[in-house]
Amino acid sequence: LSAGGILLTGLLQSSHKTDAGETENPFVCARSFGAAARLTHAAKRGNDSRRGLMMKSNKTVTNPYLLSRWRPGDWFLLRSSWRCCPYFCRTIHGAVSSHKATEALRTILVKRPHRSKPCSTTSHGPPINLSTGEIMKMNHMQSNSKSNITAFFPRISQVTTTAVAVVSLLLLTSLIGSVTASTPTPTPTPPVPLIHQGSIQVRLATVASGLTAPLELTSPADGSGRLFINQQTGQILILENGSILPTPFLDVSSRLVPLMPEYDERGLLGFAFHPDFNNASAPGFHKIYTYTSEPVDGPADFTVPDLSPFDHQAVIAEWQVSATNPDVIDPSTRREVMRIDEPQFNHNGGKLAFRATDHYLYLSLGDGGNANDVGDGHNPNKGNGQDKTNVLGKLLRIDPLDPALTHGSPDPISANGKYRIPHTNPFLAQPRAVHEIFVYGLRNPFRFSFDPTLDQLIIGDVGQNNIEEIDLGVSGSNYGWHLKEGTFLFNPDDGTITPDPNPDPRLVNPVAEYSHFDGIAVIGGFTYRGTLVPLLANRYIFGDLGGNAGSARLFHTYLGNGAIFEFQMGQHNPLLGSFLKGFGQDDSGELYVMIDSNIGPSGTGGKVLKIIGARDQP
Known part of the structure; x- marks a missing residue:
């Protein structure tokens, strides 16, 4: 399937029922839009899927362009999206040649839901070969027999299973018709210079945990x-x-x-x-x-x-x-x-x-x-x-x-x-x-x-x-x-x-x-x-949340020149497997780093780390 097909199969797999039989619904964060855009980017330019990911006979044909746009959290976010339906429909619309299929989907998804119950699904998507960057072989159509599109967006449970099946078939038909083999295009150039690791290694000490x-x-x-x-x-x-x-x-x-x-x-x-x-x-x-x-x-x-x-x-x-x-x-x-x-x-x-x-x-x-x-x-x-x-x-x-x-x-x-x-x-x-x-x-x-x-x-x-x-x-x-x-x-x-x-x-x-x-x-x-x-004096210390697997990053810069560098963390990196939540400062001007093993507000994997030292490692 083209990228749009993968998007749909993510929809079809991203739901489950509670023990009480009530459909639970996952979330969307702003990154869902980025994920959707990256996975449907090529199809939005036409019907030929030349920039997409093709699946044929359970063999994966990868393409440097798509893989360069894939982010660790994309599959998780797509499988967990349920809000901002109008934008999501527009994204799908760009990947679909059938206007009727899109409009049928829009009639189901157009209302923005409120106060829906969260979903406890933990599936984060297809495995990626970290050495090659390829998405490893898997059957995207396999899912729990109870999975259905109704759990992906709240209030869809009012739509009959038959209607959903018809919409899905229309969308899949239009997508399958667009699948063609092609020559990969070059990997895009980053719009701004990449962040490189600088020479400063910092030491962090845990001062609070279980948060x-x-x-x-x-x-x-x-x-x-x-x-x-x-x-x-x-x-x-x-x-x-x-x-x-x-x-x-x-x-x-x-x-x-x-x-x-x-x-x-x-x-x-x-x-x-x-x-x-x-x-x-x-x-x-x-x-x-x-x-x-x-x-x-x-x-x-x-x-x-x-x-x-x-x-x-x-x-x-x-x-x-x-x-x-x-x-x-x-x-x-x-x-x-x-x-x-x-x-x-x-x-x-x-x-x-x-x-x-x-x-x-x-x-x-x-x-x-x-x-x-x-x-x-x-x-x-x-x-x-x-x-x-x-x-x-x-x-x-x-x-x-x-x-x-x-x-x-x-x-x-x-x-x-x-x-x-x-x-x-x-x-x-x-x-x-x-x-x-x-x-x-x-x-x-x-x-x-x-x-x-x-x-x-x-x-x-x-x-x-x-x-x-x-x-x-x-x-x-x-x-x-x-x-x-x-x-x-x-x-x-x-x-x-x-x-x-x-x-x-x-x-x-x-x-x-x-x-x-x-x-x-x-x-x-x-x-x-x-x-x-003292080595950190006058530097602005900040960071990035990290992807789905938990890859928090700590940066520093002098605000006068705009050059950003990443801190070295040493052999035992306390940020591994964690998301960056925030920073703190005490009345002495010392800095603290807030991390959590969960991206959401749950569990007790949160910690407060204090920056206690740094050394220059040329």
Whole structure:
């Protein structure tokens, strides 16, 4: 079968029934779109499958072009996809010559589902010969006798098995008709230089384990030596004297939307201590702020046009430490600051951080999910990233304190009356723009940080199918999404990129970028300002999530020149078999690496590693 045929067989195999007979449904992450695009890339250019993967008489005919586009997580993601159906249908449409087959499939898949149960399938796809790069021989049509397309997308179980079979037959017929033998085409050239291993070898030491999806670590700088770790599943834990305290500092798990254990981009995504956390005379004393993904609960402060129910709401809340126990939050002190409608489960951003020089809270928001910044909940003309009338695809800046506590401030009070908007925000004078916006044109700024030495805002913006980028956040700047992906022009109709011969000076290019030949999703980190590892001084430390098999990577760069290098890890690499979840920084400027053996928020394979040393290994 052509690449499109493989795509369909992935659909046919990716479901199962629970013991109760109820169909379970897996997830989709943004990478599904990349996987689908890579596997159907050739067929989208015509019906001849010359760039695809052919299966004939149980023999595999491989092609350097396709194999170069295959990523370790692709099969897993394709077999686990269930959201963003309109885009998925468009992808299939490019691989199918039969319009009727595509439209039949579209009638089944067009509705975007919500709150479906996750699937516990662990099949990750065909084996790959690592020495040759070939996908090893297998029968793609073998599957559990109970497998059917209905479990791949929620609500499809309402469609009869006969209807599904007819649709499948139509699609397969059109695909099989396109299978031809051909001469392989050359392997494509990476769009940007590959990342090479540098001369620096780092040493990492485990300081905490048994965690579930640890995303970040920070400290209130109160002299206690306590480190605070947030788990995506809703807990903020305290690491003290080498041990995790038995009682969480805060547990908001009951407030979250149900998380899909295999993969999810929702949850407790970020938290931050107020800069005046240790100042008993200040209104920020003992206050923290959280970013959570919660069920839709009434009108939001910010919304977007959407033709179907929103997936969830992003909620920023304020909490205060117990007056009698400094190791726990008093849950009765919760005060909601902001609520935002989110059309999709993915691209949520989620980072919260205060800037030392202005004491304002910065928060990151993705473009609303789906792919290409199009679809339900997206501006149909220019996407959310370029639309300053909504908050998605932006970094916001606010003073989150109750305005009643900040009399005399020059900052105007927000529309909901719960916080203030900095009077120096760049779009405050534009009546139609959201006044809280600090920068825009971002896809999914999952992590960002401040370098206090240079007072720099450094953003890791997760790309789509091709480019991951690091941006310097400057007030009012537009980073180009969805007009650009990295330094390249981006086509939102098909997700492709092309070189930009005449860059628009109004769009700010990244200070560092790498392609999907080197990774899958950038995880922003920190500029090293500690004293334990002098060799790392002034370097920005960041990394990549890693592929399906768990291949987290740690990078470093000087932001002035854009050259990225990978750290050497030594003979015993603690990152092997793990996904990179995030970074942390203590009040001494030392850095920590968050990893997990699971890509999703499940299990207890999460660890916190501290960077404790480095040496030059020419």
